[in-house]
Amino acid sequence: MHKDTKHHNLLFVINPIAGDIDKEELEEEIQTLCHADGINYNIYKTTGEEDKKKIKELLAEHKYDAVYAVGGDGTVNLVSCLLIGTTTPLGIIPLGSGNGLSKDLNIPQDTEEALQLIHSHVVRNIDTIDVNGHPSVHLSDLGFNALVVKNFSEGDRRGPGAYAWIALQEYLNYVPKFYRIETDTETFEGEAFMVTIANANAFGSNANINPNGILNDGRFEICLIEPFPKPAGLGILYKLYTGGIDSSVYTRILSCKTATIYNIDNEVVHVDGEPVEMEQEIKVTIHPKSLKVILPVPEEQQDEPPLN
Numbered sequence: 001m002h003k004d005t006k007h008h009n010l011l012f013v014i015n016p017i018a019g020d021i022d023k024e025e026l027e028e029e030i031q032t033l034c035h036a037d038g039i040n041y042n043i044y045k046t047t048g049e050e051d052k053k054k055i056k057e058l059l060a061e062h063k064y065d066a067v068y069a070v071g072g073d074g075t076v077n078l079v080s081c082l083l084i085g086t087t088t089p090l091g092i093i094p095l096g097s098g099n100g101l102s103k104d105l106n107i108p109q110d111t112e113e114a115l116q117l118i119h120s121h122v123v124r125n126i127d128t129i130d131v132n133g134h135p136s137v138h139l140s141d142l143g144f145n146a147l148v149v150k151n152f153s154e155g156d157r158r159g160p161g162a163y164a165w166i167a168l169q170e171y172l173n174y175v176p177k178f179y180r181i182e183t184d185t186e187t188f189e190g191e192a193f194m195v196t197i198a199n200a201n202a203f204g205s206n207a208n209i210n211p212n213g214i215l216n217d218g219r220f221e222i223c224l225i226e227p228f229p230k231p232a233g234l235g236i237l238y239k240l241y242t243g244g245i246d247s248s249v250y251t252r253i254l255s256c257k258t259a260t261i262y263n264i265d266n267e268v269v270h271v272d273g274e275p276v277e278m279e280q281e282i283k284v285t286i287h288p289k290s291l292k293v294i295l296p297v298p299e300e301q302q303d304e305p306p307l308n
């Protein structure tokens with residue numbers, strides 16, 4: 001068994017609806033694993049109402065060694081908001097329709113394997129981003145994708161098929177919006193199809209909008225897809241799914257530590273997959289290494305003796 005530290009007291013925040021996956025068996029597995037390792041644990045099931053307040057109360061009452069978010073990127077964001085700037089690490093058991101951050105962190109997508117992180121892991125620090133007071137750990141967007149996310153979250157159907165269908169319908173009529181973006185190093189002014197504020201790399205769909213992003217380099221990227229003729233859409237999609245979007249003539253990447261985005265056309269915004277209402281002026285700042293995350297033990301360390 002290899003660990004940076006042994007955890008004795010865990011909280012699991014389970015989103016029962018995430019990914020449309022039944023999680024009752026998972027609760028039994030958590031019980032078996034924790035009992036086998038002498039770990040105390042609590043489970044909090046989200047309701048979608050006042051979850052942040054209730055989890056905050058649990059965190060104040062108990063001294064948890066780690067909190068596992070069991071769900072998709074929305075659940076990961078909910079838990080992260082409460083752990084940023086603390087010494088308590090975030091664990092992820094990816095069980096949503098979008099599990100983007102867990103993929104960027106190389107957390108196993110298989111539930112049994114991800115649960116092994118309870119026994120064996122390392123803890124590392126990653127950057128987080130503040131988007132007008134909303135913490136973002138993964139990817140936030142203005143423009144086309146944010147509109148699709150909003151329509152998807154308001155719809156009844158879940159899953160990648162429903163998302164793709166909404167995206168196709170919106171794509172046919174979408175008109176790029178106007179933005180002014182001032183970063184600590186450069187200024188962009190013009191129309192864009194999509195503006196992504198990227199701490200990480202790829203959306204849960206595996207579309208890699210920021211192939212060279214590093215989660216702990218003290219910087220974030222603003223990834224622009226500029227207006228393009230509709231027939232070029234397939235080529236852009238291909239590059240998004242093959243890790244080459246930065247080579248497209250329609251993209252521009254601004255690497256920075258701070259930025260102000262003037263959302264002049266009041267386009268919709270999402271933060272880590274959740275639609276959010278925002279002012280026209282959006283201030284973005286990086287908080288370097290402000291969140292501790294639980295990760296698989298890197299292969300090269302697997303034969304070393306445990307630290308304690």
Ligand SMILES: Nc1ncnc2c1ncn2[C@@H]1O[C@H](COP(=O)(O)OP(=O)(O)OP(=O)(O)O)[C@@H](O)[C@H]1O
Nearest residue numbers: 015018019046047048071072073074075096097098
């Ligand atoms: N018990 C619940 N009933 C309904 N909605 C819930 C419940 N618990 C959490 N939610 C909502 O689930 C969303 C987060 O879901 P998450 O991203 O973790 O999983 P997901 O399957 O990827 O979701 P989505 O498909 O909506 O992106 C939040 O909008 C939250 O308000």
